[in-house]
Amino acid sequence: MEIQKKHKRVYSFEFFPPKTDEGAEHLRQTRQRLERLNPAYFSVTFGAGGSTQSRTFETVVDIQRSSPAEAAPHLSCIDASREQLKEMIQRYRDEGVSYIVALRGDQPSGSGSKGLGELRYANELVELIREVSGEHFTVEVGAYPEFHPEAPDAITDIENFVRKAKAGADSAITQFFYNEACYYRFVEDCERRGVDIPIVPGIMPIMNYEQQARFAAGCKADIPRWLAKRMEAWEHDPRSQIEYGIDVVTELCQNLLDNGAPGIHFYALNKAPIIERIWHNLGLSKETGGEVRSPDEIELPV
Ligand SMILES: NC(=O)C1=CN([C@@H]2O[C@H](COP(=O)(O)OP(=O)(O)OC[C@H]3O[C@@H](n4cnc5c(N)ncnc54)[C@H](O)[C@@H]3O)[C@@H](O)[C@H]2O)C=CC1
Numbered sequence: 575m576e577i578q579k580k581h582k583r584v585y586s587f588e589f590f591p592p593k594t595d596e597g598a599e600h601l602r603q604t605r606q607r608l609e610r611l612n613p614a615y616f617s618v619t620f621g622a623g624g625s626t627q628s629r630t631f632e633t634v635v636d637i638q639r640s641s642p643a644e645a646a647p648h649l650s651c652i653d654a655s656r657e658q659l660k661e662m663i664q665r666y667r668d669e670g671v672s673y674i675v676a677l678r679g680d681q682p683s684g685s686g687s688k689g690l691g692e693l694r695y696a697n698e699l700v701e702l703i704r705e706v707s708g709e710h711f712t713v714e715v716g717a718y719p720e721f722h723p724e725a726p727d728a729i730t731d732i733e734n735f736v737r738k739a740k741a742g743a744d745s746a747i748t749q750f751f752y753n754e755a756c757y758y759r760f761v762e763d764c765e766r767r768g769v770d771i772p773i774v775p776g777i778m779p780i781m782n783y784e785q786q787a788r789f790a791a792g793c794k795a796d797i798p799r800w801l802a803k804r805m806e807a808w809e810h811d812p813r814s815q816i817e818y819g820i821d822v823v824t825e826l827c828q829n830l831l832d833n834g835a836p837g838i839h840f841y842a843l844n845k846a847p848i849i850e851r852i853w854h855n856l857g858l859s860k861e862t863g864g865e866v867r868s869p870d871e872i873e874l875p876v
Pocket residue numbers: 588619676677678679680694695696697715716717718722723724725726730731732734735737738747748749750776
């Protein structure tokens with residue numbers, strides 16, 4: 575963690591694009607609450623299963639034009655031609671966007687794939703972004719401390735990540751995890767291989783445990799047995815699930831930061847209250863110059 579400790583800590587939140595006008599208004603309210611915490615940027619995914627880029631673009635432009643924080647669109651190459659990617663990069667540049675989260679992306683579910691992908695992996699997308707726009711964008715890439723489900727083995731996955739980092743990425747965001755040891759060991763493996771970019775822990779607060787467990791099973795992120803069993807015991811008591819989840823994730827983040835993590839990337843799932851509670855517990859507004867709200871001002875969803 576020696577190299578990670580040298581980086582300035584960066585805090586960011588991730589949204590998925592809303593599917594309806596009501597969802598867009600709810601996201602706007604969430605974004606206005608979270609921007610008071612003074613994060614560096616808001617990233618916007620393609621939405622579940624890599625759905626169309628169009629909703630992502632609209633959401634990104636709305637953030638870029640109306641928020642003090644930067645907007646960071648996900649751009650994935652798995653189902654887009656080289657020309658389409660170049661066009662999207664230029665469109666974001668024309669909108670004043672200065673961050674891109676470059677991902678291979680998830681295999682679109684079912685027959686969703688258009689089979690357009692010309693670039694096979696994210697390292698090639700990083701190279702394309704550098705080729706067409708030089709150093710203009712801050713390029714974030716994905717990292718997988720518990721190893722990518724498609725990787726043949728752990729060492730190959732680490733070496734693939736190292737190649738991506740050295741292809742010109744500025745920083746990495748991890749897949750979410752709850753076993754912090756996986757993060758420290760992944761970082762040590764990367765630092766031994768010369769990786770010196772920030773590797774920022776991606777943290778998923780527990781908002782709806784059943785949904786969370788389903789998503790984790792889908793992307794092969796581990797929910798530790800001790801956590802799953804407690805959550806299952808509160809199957810009919812969502813308030814206890816949320817309160818316990820806030821304690822668990824607060825402690826995880828505090829330990830990571832105390833051990834030198836270069837910030838936190840929160841998967842916000844378009845909701846503010848639980849993030850605000852965790853942020854308050856960590857006292858992060860002292861560091862970001864953001865607003866401080868007391869817990870009793872933050873109403874939890876259940
Ligand atoms: N915020 C988000 O949405 C985040 C998503 N992720 C997820 O992380 C995962 C990895 O990130 P991606 O950029 O999508 O994938 P990637 O292209 O970096 O890697 C995908 C798979 O291909 C392998 N691979 C990578 N480069 C290769 C190469 N040049 N030759 C052979 N094999 C190679 C990797 O070991 C891995 O198994 C994805 O599932 C992504 O969705 C990770 C962090 C954040």
